[in-house]
Amino acid sequence: MSESDGVLGVAVIGYAFMGRAHSGAWRAVGAFRPELPQVRQQVLVGRDARQVDRAARRLGWAESSTDWRAVLERADVDVVDVCVPGHLHAEIAVAALEAGKHVIVEKPLANTLVEAEKMVDAARLARTRGIRSMVGFNYRRVPALALARQHVADGRIGEVRQVRISYLQDWLVDETAPMSWRLRRESAGSGALGDLGSHAVDQVRFLLGQEVTQVDGMTHTFVTRRPGERGTEDVSVDDAAWATLRTDGGAVVSLEVSRMATGRKNSLQIDVFGSRGSLRFDLESLNELWTCLDGAEFATRVLVTQPDQPYLDGWWPPGHVLGWDHTFTHQAADFLQALAQGEDPTPSFEDGLAVQQVLEAIERSGTHQDVSTPQPEVLR
Amino acid sequence: MSESDGVLGVAVIGYAFMGRAHSGAWRAVGAFRPELPQVRQQVLVGRDARQVDRAARRLGWAESSTDWRAVLERADVDVVDVCVPGHLHAEIAVAALEAGKHVIVEKPLANTLVEAEKMVDAARLARTRGIRSMVGFNYRRVPALALARQHVADGRIGEVRQVRISYLQDWLVDETAPMSWRLRRESAGSGALGDLGSHAVDQVRFLLGQEVTQVDGMTHTFVTRRPGERGTEDVSVDDAAWATLRTDGGAVVSLEVSRMATGRKNSLQIDVFGSRGSLRFDLESLNELWTCLDGAEFATRVLVTQPDQPYLDGWWPPGHVLGWDHTFTHQAADFLQALAQGEDPTPSFEDGLAVQQVLEAIERSGTHQDVSTPQPEVLR
Amino acid sequence: MSESDGVLGVAVIGYAFMGRAHSGAWRAVGAFRPELPQVRQQVLVGRDARQVDRAARRLGWAESSTDWRAVLERADVDVVDVCVPGHLHAEIAVAALEAGKHVIVEKPLANTLVEAEKMVDAARLARTRGIRSMVGFNYRRVPALALARQHVADGRIGEVRQVRISYLQDWLVDETAPMSWRLRRESAGSGALGDLGSHAVDQVRFLLGQEVTQVDGMTHTFVTRRPGERGTEDVSVDDAAWATLRTDGGAVVSLEVSRMATGRKNSLQIDVFGSRGSLRFDLESLNELWTCLDGAEFATRVLVTQPDQPYLDGWWPPGHVLGWDHTFTHQAADFLQALAQGEDPTPSFEDGLAVQQVLEAIERSGTHQDVSTPQPEVLR
Amino acid sequence: MSESDGVLGVAVIGYAFMGRAHSGAWRAVGAFRPELPQVRQQVLVGRDARQVDRAARRLGWAESSTDWRAVLERADVDVVDVCVPGHLHAEIAVAALEAGKHVIVEKPLANTLVEAEKMVDAARLARTRGIRSMVGFNYRRVPALALARQHVADGRIGEVRQVRISYLQDWLVDETAPMSWRLRRESAGSGALGDLGSHAVDQVRFLLGQEVTQVDGMTHTFVTRRPGERGTEDVSVDDAAWATLRTDGGAVVSLEVSRMATGRKNSLQIDVFGSRGSLRFDLESLNELWTCLDGAEFATRVLVTQPDQPYLDGWWPPGHVLGWDHTFTHQAADFLQALAQGEDPTPSFEDGLAVQQVLEAIERSGTHQDVSTPQPEVLR
The missing domain is CATH 3.30.360.10 (Dihydrodipicolinate Reductase; domain 2)
Structure with a gap:
């Protein structure tokens, strides 16, 4: 924890569908698991200054920002929760891990295998420094x-x-x-x-x-x-x-x-x-x-x-x-518990990569065989 | 609204089962209905100072208090949400209405018809001054x-x-x-x-x-x-x-x-x-x-x-x-909307009284008639 | 059994809804329970000679008749199965029992308590002579x-x-x-x-x-x-x-x-x-x-x-x-089994009477108490 | 119809699971559809003389036989219903069609494509003489x-x-x-x-x-x-x-x-x-x-x-x-209706062959691709 008060500062990147769902989890996790490290909803990040500011106020965040790189530099941010579209995951997640922040990335891990592998490499390196990472398959928390x-x-x-x-x-x-x-x-x-x-x-x-x-x-x-x-x-x-x-x-x-x-x-x-x-x-x-x-x-x-x-x-x-959204609260709690115990949370970036390898193999597979059935003279 | 910032201050009395559920609603209502008046979770009230303080921090409240009467005097409290056991409803709700606070009372309205009628009287009087009241039958919000x-x-x-x-x-x-x-x-x-x-x-x-x-x-x-x-x-x-x-x-x-x-x-x-x-x-x-x-x-x-x-x-x-707890968020939103529109929220205290009148009539009713069936000589 | 071939002759009185359902049971019971006494669908009884004859042929009966009293005299009829409307039950069932036939009566036993009691008396008397009777609550056989x-x-x-x-x-x-x-x-x-x-x-x-x-x-x-x-x-x-x-x-x-x-x-x-x-x-x-x-x-x-x-x-x-109609086959089988074992089948006529005593007591009971609820000034 | 009384004589070959189910259908079809040609349960065929005789009596058949070839020669048999195991279907069905009998064959049509094709040929030839055939996919009659x-x-x-x-x-x-x-x-x-x-x-x-x-x-x-x-x-x-x-x-x-x-x-x-x-x-x-x-x-x-x-x-x-067995009664009725209208019933033998061609193609198909996923260092 970065601060003397023992409270973890969280930043969420993205305030659309998933950003709203994750914000709700950070609001509720303390009520759900009072024994876990306390969190502070520090900053919500988005591209449109006016909209992200309005969203931040309604979703319980102390501040808003349009500059995710600047947020990664802040000492009062310990956890970065990436809720933007998939093609942006790799860049932000890798930078956040390099900046020493614990990272959650919404599923799927990335849009391409190349990006996903880069993220796994970054997560493995960060892990050696005690920096934690997780991919957000929330249905594991149903x-x-x-x-x-x-x-x-x-x-x-x-x-x-x-x-x-x-x-x-x-x-x-x-x-x-x-x-x-x-x-x-x-x-x-x-x-x-x-x-x-x-x-x-x-x-x-x-x-x-x-x-x-x-x-x-x-x-x-x-x-x-x-x-x-x-x-x-x-x-x-x-x-x-x-x-x-x-x-x-x-x-x-x-x-x-x-x-x-x-x-x-x-x-x-x-x-x-x-x-x-x-x-x-x-x-x-459910x-x-x-x-x-x-x-x-x-x-x-x-x-x-x-x-x-x-x-x-x-x-x-x-x-x-x-409801469906309770799963995100469970996910946040499991993540905090792993941090508190100095363990790696699951599912890991490797888990996220494994899923994408299976999906890609499905796309590459598949051969059908022709069947020729008799043309019945009678009506079926 | 009592404050220049146009934000409604809320106090919840009670932090057990219902206090927790209502706290979650006040945390979430802004995300659910951004267009409604904004609320501030001002103070959580309970009898045990240490426990209510700890609860307040975990449930999102700015402060805690053990003195509900003092809370009724505060200018930064606009809404009083009564979540204590039924036999305490009447005293707190009537005092809060007299203090000019909008009041939500968890169901049932009261434990006795006498108390319930007293509360209806207080609500009717307060209504003439624009003070709103509601009983918390949350299943109306499923x-x-x-x-x-x-x-x-x-x-x-x-x-x-x-x-x-x-x-x-x-x-x-x-x-x-x-x-x-x-x-x-x-x-x-x-x-x-x-x-x-x-x-x-x-x-x-x-x-x-x-x-x-x-x-x-x-x-x-x-x-x-x-x-x-x-x-x-x-x-x-x-x-x-x-x-x-x-x-x-x-x-x-x-x-x-x-x-x-x-x-x-x-x-x-x-x-x-x-x-x-x-x-x-x-x-x-659900x-x-x-x-x-x-x-x-x-x-x-x-x-x-x-x-x-x-x-x-x-x-x-x-x-x-x-989930079940979303109904409390809906309830809070409906209450805020009535305040914003200057209307009386429903269900009213009169509704709460009507329910109890029916229940009491059920308790008083009931007469059964004897039936004498033949003692069959054969085994059934 | 009346005949040298050890096969039980059955007569069904009535060929509408229930007569059709019971006929199906007598057709199927031998396939369902080959070990039970064999039955012969002897005669179907109804009021309209042409219609009952046509029904008899389609429903598997050897003969048809319009005279139920004559059928009760036949030596090749051992079982009388009464499927006519309730107000006719008592007369036919009592006569059949007196004629020494085993009797099944469709539920309800009778339309009045007086008739039902008369039927119970006849069943008790017949029971002393080894003549069996049953009321057809087929849902016991689901x-x-x-x-x-x-x-x-x-x-x-x-x-x-x-x-x-x-x-x-x-x-x-x-x-x-x-x-x-x-x-x-x-x-x-x-x-x-x-x-x-x-x-x-x-x-x-x-x-x-x-x-x-x-x-x-x-x-x-x-x-x-x-x-x-x-x-x-x-x-x-x-x-x-x-x-x-x-x-x-x-x-x-x-x-x-x-x-x-x-x-x-x-x-x-x-x-x-x-x-x-x-x-x-x-x-x-089912x-x-x-x-x-x-x-x-x-x-x-x-x-x-x-x-x-x-x-x-x-x-x-x-x-x-x-399906629903299999219950009648089970009912016929249970009846045959009781005959084979020389026992009284259930439910007995006494059971049928007990049901009607309860129903009549329900009709005689019931007192409601007025409730007066407040006329709310607000719309619910 | 072969007889002056306008009643169709039916023979069922086989008295196990399917023979029992089909027998029930022939017993019930007249009650289900009185307007269709009437049928007579003429003869049940099986290998064990004593067992098939006992089965015939319980399942409603006039006679039993152990010689299916002799049954095909009888003038009082119009319909042959084949309920034996699949590897015997072709021989019996082809012979029955050649003998001028209408034929129902339980599904699947045959155990091999070669046999199935032979049956289709026989059915096509018979069809030119007004002889009808059908394969018994009874779930079409749910x-x-x-x-x-x-x-x-x-x-x-x-x-x-x-x-x-x-x-x-x-x-x-x-x-x-x-x-x-x-x-x-x-x-x-x-x-x-x-x-x-x-x-x-x-x-x-x-x-x-x-x-x-x-x-x-x-x-x-x-x-x-x-x-x-x-x-x-x-x-x-x-x-x-x-x-x-x-x-x-x-x-x-x-x-x-x-x-x-x-x-x-x-x-x-x-x-x-x-x-x-x-x-x-x-x-x-169902x-x-x-x-x-x-x-x-x-x-x-x-x-x-x-x-x-x-x-x-x-x-x-x-x-x-x-229930499940009502579908066989519907199947028998549909077959009788086709006979009455001089039409070919469905599903035809061609339909039965088409199904088997698809199944065989499934057996011949299928190639899987290897997937290699990362060996995570963390426990999942």
């Missing part, structure tokens, strides 16, 4: 998923054989929905595969504690042209992706992600089938885990709001459900 | 229930005929669970009926916009003696209660509340059946509303996380669910 | 409910404290739906209370193995006038009914039945809460039972299609679900 | 799936883009479960892929009305050795299979089948995502279809028991659910 990982680790479902994981949204179903930066490869890097698939692959590694060793998959763009500001434009990223993965523990995983799944708003569904049980989760019912443990015949719907379940003792009595 | 009320008000389910409402918990199932202040009439006033039934009755009035005119009901204590600190003690409140209500709009409501409903943690379930549709809700799945509207044959599961649904435009993209 | 009863009897949920039972349909929601015999007291005896409430009360007695000793309730008709063939007519039965029951085992039961529950087609829902567990069932998901047993914290969704569960070993492999 | 197909055909979900289909069972989870003929390639032909995948591929073709044109997939055996009668044996079929399919209509389908999905008994789940809606089904909740139609935002749970839905007008009032 209580139900943390509980699921415990059950797997404790052998409650036996040896994991088969995993079904899908992350389905529907915001691109309408073919007249306009072109945007998210649909151009140069700005977004990837489509559903990178955005949703990264969460899915991280969960596979997290829940199983295994590495992905082989992949076969494909991506597809259903709506290939959309209206842009200057006429129709080509969509250059995928709308959906599919893959089967094999892990070093012998499990087979089927993965499917899509932005065209009509009726699904934010549905990350996971089934883990083991030799002695199974687990089931859906992000749209407080529930279906558990079939220790050779049981059927699954139990567990409402994950009990004080003895992960992250729950800092909140409310049983049955008082949490 | 987005799914606010949406349900809209559908009823818009006639989407026609004329409401039949309502089923139950609020079931299970924390008293174990007959060896110890005696506590909540199980003594002198301290708690009532058992499941007052604690859970108050939410249920408020929802009936809120959703239907109708008054309860007749009741028939009963209460019951399943475990009548529990281990106390000095030996076994009598339980003097109800474990469960049942009632049928009739409203001035011609609806019939069945109500059931219990702390003995094994397997249910916090299950407030509501079915509203109308002449052209129906609605269904369960607090354990982000969902089942809607059967406009004469439809079957119910649709609506995930209430769309930006055009109540309270959702201030949060996250579709499918990113909220 | 595998999930039979399993539920086992769990209760085995103490898996401890002492039963609280039961919630509702039977909701919606076929009368439309206020322009025409008048019919079911809505006139003289022909139907009762409305939702008799039709749906009888199933509900029978389930309470069946699942708990306890007698109802006290009731408090009410009935209500939401649509009091409906279009008849000769202009608008008064509806003289209830659309819905509510009650709380107390049992001789100390349980409290809330009961609600309705034909106005928009969106519910045939929803018999049962929650049984005990001191060590709970059970949950919905007839619209193959599922939610079980929370032996002090477990949460409920497990059991798919009741396993060969070791009640009635399942005669059907298909796990996961192959049964 | 009312909810028939309704789903209607919605797709009517354009209610727009252009189909993405389909998720899985068929999961768990009867092989236990690695000590014994070896059986189903786990040897020579007798079973295939494992989960053939058994479960055939239903899945048929549903894709049925629901979409499209042909599969490309596949990429893989199969896997998790438990490769199991205890046999003479010691441990190699399992020579797959436990699970995965594939992505492309159709001639531009849809992408992900398919997963398994006998190792702990906790799933018979779960055929289907999601169909279109440009204007989606559909969802699970065989374990009477439900989730529909999101005509651009709706969310899905409605439709209880498929309304008289205006497919197959329902011949059964019971709304809300009275059907």
Whole structure:
């Protein structure tokens, strides 16, 4: 800690969707975990001076700034939390680590493997000096998923054989929905595969504690042209992706992600089938885990709001459900706890790189075989 | 507003369960509704100086105090939010209103009808001076229930005929669970009926916009003696209660509340059946509303996380669910909006009194008739 | 058995809804339980000679008849299965028992207590001669409910404290739906209370193995006038009914039945809460039972299609679900088994009478108390 | 029809699982659809004279036989229904068609492509003489799936883009479960892929009305050795299979089948995502279809028991659910209706062949790519 009062100064870079979510976590983490090092919301950083100043006041920050490099020099900033778009992650994160700041980077780690590898190098070097880093896969902090990982680790479902994981949204179903930066490869890097698939692959590694060793998959763009500001434009990223993965523990995983799944708003569904049980989760019912443990015949719907379940003792009595944004508070708390204990938080930048290596291998894979079926003379 | 900076100073009295929940709301309301008057978390009040000081720091308060009367005199306090146990509500709330402070009182309004009526008198007088008051039935701010009320008000389910409402918990199932202040009439006033039934009755009035005119009901204590600190003690409140209500709009409501409903943690379930549709809700799945509207044959599961649904435009993209504690942020925002517009917030103290009048009538009612069935000669 | 071939001759009286369902059971029972006495579908009885003849051929009967009294005299008829409307039950059933035939009577046992008592007398007398009788509460033969009863009897949920039972349909929601015999007291005896409430009360007695000793309730008709063939007519039965029951085992039961529950087609829902567990069932998901047993914290969704569960070993492999009409096949099998073992089948006519005594007591009970709430000056 | 009485004589070959299910259909079809040609359960055929005789009596057959060739010569047999194991299908079906009998063959059509093609040739030739044939994919007769197909055909979900289909069972989870003929390639032909995948591929073709044109997939055996009668044996079929399919209509389908999905008994789940809606089904909740139609935002749970839905007008009032075996009665009725109208029933033998061509292409496909992820120095 940089200051005599023992309070950690935090800077968040970015004040859009993720900057707002992370700000809420820094506001709430002290109430959630009073025993952890106290934090001070020191400075919010953005490009537009007026807007970032207004955001800072509303989101609980003491100051605002438009100069992230200057913020890295400040003695009253101990933690830098990077919430800007992916193509800016590498530059800021590497500089922050070099400046001796602990760093959190929102997922995905970077838009390219080259950048991600550079970040891993910087994190490894910084680690030797006691500087900590983490990538923000917040779904590891969903209580139900943390509980699921415990059950797997404790052998409650036996040896994991088969995993079904899908992350389905529907915001691109309408073919007249306009072109945007998210649909151009140069700005977004990837489509559903990178955005949703990264969460899915991280969960596979997290829940199983295994590495992905082989992949076969494909991506597809259903709506290939959309209206842009200057006429129709080509969509250059995928709308959906599919893959089967094999892990070093012998499990087979089927993965499917899509932005065209009509009726699904934010549905990350996971089934883990083991030799002695199974687990089931859906992000749209974030407080529930279906558990079939220790050779049981059927699954139990567990409402994950009990004080003895992960992250729950800092909140409310049983049955008082949490929301999506609570996961960021849990993430901030886990990060602070690692700092307090002088340990490296997880997931590491290496974890972030591993996810991107799997995604890239999926993009490169995939060969289909033709099938020729008879032309029936009768109507089906 | 008392201050030149146009920022409202808030004091919360109480820092236990409800004090923590309300503190979170005051921390978050600016991020949720930037366009509303800004608030300053001025002072947290409690009886134990050291503990309330520690709580104040962790929950985001500038100061702490052990003297609520002194706090009422402060010019930098505009809003007093009363989160202490029910038997202290009347004294503090009446004094705060007389001191010219806007007041929020956690539900139930008071433990006795006499106290509740006194509070209504004070609120009516204060209202003539532009001083606002509200009782904290936070479930009115569950987005799914606010949406349900809209559908009823818009006639989407026609004329409401039949309502089923139950609020079931299970924390008293174990007959060896110890005696506590909540199980003594002198301290708690009532058992499941007052604690859970108050939410249920408020929802009936809120959703239907109708008054309860007749009741028939009963209460019951399943475990009548529990281990106390000095030996076994009598339980003097109800474990469960049942009632049928009739409203001035011609609806019939069945109500059931219990702390003995094994397997249910916090299950407030509501079915509203109308002449052209129906609605269904369960607090354990807080982000969902089942809607059967406009004469439809079957119910649709609506995930209430769309930006055009109540309270959702201030949060996250579709499918990113909220938790139980977000309702307090909504409540704070609604209160601030009423202040900003010079209007009386709802639910009013009169609403709080009406709920208690219904509950008391339920306690007084109930006559059962004997049935004599044949003693079959065969085994059933 | 009357014949040398050891095959039981069956006659069904009535070929409408229930006659069709019972005919299907007699067709299928041999395939379901090959080890039971074989049956022969001897004769189907109805009033219209042409229609009953056509029905007999399609429903698998050897003959048809329009004279039920003559059928009672036939030596090749051993079992008489009464599927006509309730007001005809007593006459036919008593005559059949006197003629020495084993008798099944569709529920409810009769339309009046006087008739039901007469039937009980006849059944008791016949029993002394080895003549068997049963009332057709087929939901006792839903595998999930039979399993539920086992769990209760085995103490898996401890002492039963609280039961919630509702039977909701919606076929009368439309206020322009025409008048019919079911809505006139003289022909139907009762409305939702008799039709749906009888199933509900029978389930309470069946699942708990306890007698109802006290009731408090009410009935209500939401649509009091409906279009008849000769202009608008008064509806003289209830659309819905509510009650709380107390049992001789100390349980409290809330009961609600309705034909106005928009969106519910045939929803018999049962929650049984005990001191060590709970059970949950919905007839619209007939193959599922939610079980929370032996002090477990949460409920497990059991798919009741396993060969070791009640009635399942005669059907298909796990996961192959049964339908509503399979319950009649189970009922026929249970009846045949009782005959084979020289025992009285259940539920007995006494059981049928007990249900009607409870229903009548509900109709006679009910007193509501007025509530006067404040007229708020503010809008709610 | 062969006889003067206008009644069709039926022979079923086989009296095990499928023979029992088909027998039930022939018993019930007259009650279900009185307007169709009447049938006579003439003869049940099996290898063991005593057992088939006993089965015939219990399953409603007039006679039994051990000589299927002799049965094909009988003038009182019009329909031959083949329920024996797959490797016997071709010989019996071809002979029956040549003998001028209408033929139903249980799925899959045959164990090899060569046999299946021979059967298609025989069916085409017979068709020119007015002899009809059908393969028994009974899930086309699940009312909810028939309704789903209607919605797709009517354009209610727009252009189909993405389909998720899985068929999961768990009867092989236990690695000590014994070896059986189903786990040897020579007798079973295939494992989960053939058994479960055939239903899945048929549903894709049925629901979409499209042909599969490309596949990429893989199969896997998790438990490769199991205890046999003479010691441990190699399992020579797959436990699970995965594939992505492309159709001639531009849809992408992900398919997963398994006998190792702990906790799933018979779960055929289907999601169909279109440009204007989606559909969802699970065989374990056979009477439900989730529909999101005509651009709706969310899905409605439709209880498929309304008289205006497919197959329902011949059964019971709304809300009275059907079981798995009712689908065979619907199948028999559809077959009889085609005969009555002089049309070819569906699915045809060509449909059966098409399914097997897709399955074989899946078995031949599949190439995985290695992924090398970093070895993190920190623990995950």
